[in-house]
Amino acid sequence: MQMTDKPIRPDELRDLLMDKTAGAYCSFEGWIRNRNDGHAVERLEYEAYCPLAIIEGEKVIAEAKKRFPGLQAHCVHRYGMLEIGECAVWVGVSSEHRDEAFVACRYIIDEVKSRLPIWKKEYYADGNSGWVNCERCAAHAAHD
Amino acid sequence: MQMTDKPIRPDELRDLLMDKTAGAYCSFEGWIRNRNDGHAVERLEYEAYCPLAIIEGEKVIAEAKKRFPGLQAHCVHRYGMLEIGECAVWVGVSSEHRDEAFVACRYIIDEVKSRLPIWKKEYYADGNSGWVNCERCAAHAAHD
Amino acid sequence: MSKSITVRYFALFRENAGTSEEKLSLDVATAADLYEQLQHRHGSLDARAHCKVAINDEMSAWDAPLADGDVVLLFPPVAGG
């Protein structure tokens, strides 16, 4: 698990997961898009508490590896100000077969999004800004 | 859908799917690994009937796009002789949210593997070689 | 009545047939009929359920009718990726 304020390079990160025993590679990237919930978004600011984000991210990756022995996995998350189209988070997984590559990649991004101390603030075209609510809170609220 | 006898370049292919409205990107790669079913594999030969592989691949991608409007997707498959560690197939999908990116990426690779006229022959360390049985046939046989 | 059919074999089928293509004159109504006759001829085609057939470069059903001059592609079970 890595936190960075520099652009993420998926091509270089992918190569770190290459392994002669791996037949499958699955990656996920979160990109900054120009709309959210109907608002025109101009850019996004990520605030992170890096020391604990790294520890919690390592835990998530360790959980995935424990579930699927032989798996290799890595995750990098940006912080700071990001422009439309930039990559905010990257997850890469390599494994023997594709089943576990997809499941583990999905598990890691889901847990990273909901457990790491990272927050995002959207800056809108109309000059306003706002902190983005967490997905799981919204999902829980919908069930309340 | 593209068939090629040249090395696949995931980094360049990914950039083709960038879109200001896309918040999620999922990719899958099939890599040549050095073992299969307990045999030490030295290299793999892919035979393809390209005209129909492309048509059928386009159908698969169209099915994914129909299911998830706004999705962008692309797939490239190698043919010819491949060495251990090389990328045999690449699938990339971008979409608004990550749910559909994962589901569509998985759908495309599953269908591509089972519907396109592509066959692979493994060359083993002991000098033997053999055509690889299809996954779905094996799965059906197991249920018979 | 006998029809002139060009048959193309791929992968394992090509190796078993010992050729990638042959022109045959056969009395067959459908692709399934053709497959059955070729099984007798080559002895080693897979169970048809896992195989696919294309007629004149279009994926077809096994009960598709064959016409004189058709090119039939016989695909063994696929395993891409």
Added chain:
Amino acid sequence: MSKSITVRYFALFRENAGTSEEKLSLDVATAADLYEQLQHRHGSLDARAHCKVAINDEMSAWDAPLADGDVVLLFPPVAGG
């Protein structure tokens, strides 16, 4: 008995508190007690169930006891990725 606690706020909590860190002298037994007192103080903290707390850089439970000199990090609901 009153304890000296350093509280650090993040994201929305920082904006609501108007500061990223404050040292407080409070009579609190657990992180939950602290959170409740700060809700009265700042009036606008989220429902605790969606928030997380770390004590001295370790993720903690809300019923974890606080000791004199502890540094408590208050995390509003997260939304990474």
